[in-house]
Amino acid sequence: MNRFWVAACAVFGGAALAVMIGLNSHMATFVSPLVTSWVAHGIGAFTALLIIQFIPKPAQSVSGSVVPTTPTWSYLGGLPGAFVVVLASITVNGPLGLTGTLVLTITGQVLFSLMSDQWGWFGLLKRQMTLQRLLTLVPIVLGSLLIIEAKGHLA
DSSP states (O other): OOHHHHHHHHHHHHHHHHHHHHHHHHHHTTSOHHHHHHHHHHHHHHHHHHHHHHSOOOOOOTTOSOOTTSOGGGGGTHHHHHHHHHHHHHHHTTTTHHHHHHHHHHHHHHHHHHHHHHHTGGGOOOOOOOHHHHHTHHHHHHHHHHHHHHTTSOO
């Protein structure tokens, strides 16, 4: 897949995340954030099952099983997703609003990604922390603060 399509997928994923957080936080005004998480993940699981039906299946191994080298902990990826839905449902309906929640979410993603790259967490290729990579945080953090403070979210 070329760079354009990879970037387009990332932008679409970001837009989908914003839509998801907005819809889930609206639902959380009627039910609890925990119920919102259950509903969101149930619908997500159902949607994933439908999508799987239309995607060509990769060739299976001789035994037909999952690749045995997959670490057990890698199946826990849904846990952070559940926390994201619950926490975002709370913060969007608070003083941060959708924009404040999203910019701080992105800031958290970049910070955690830099640490994951540095130490090779989750089997990622280690990427040395450089001053240039560290300095990328400055405009992200300043931009996040500007967005939040310009709207008086935390005043």
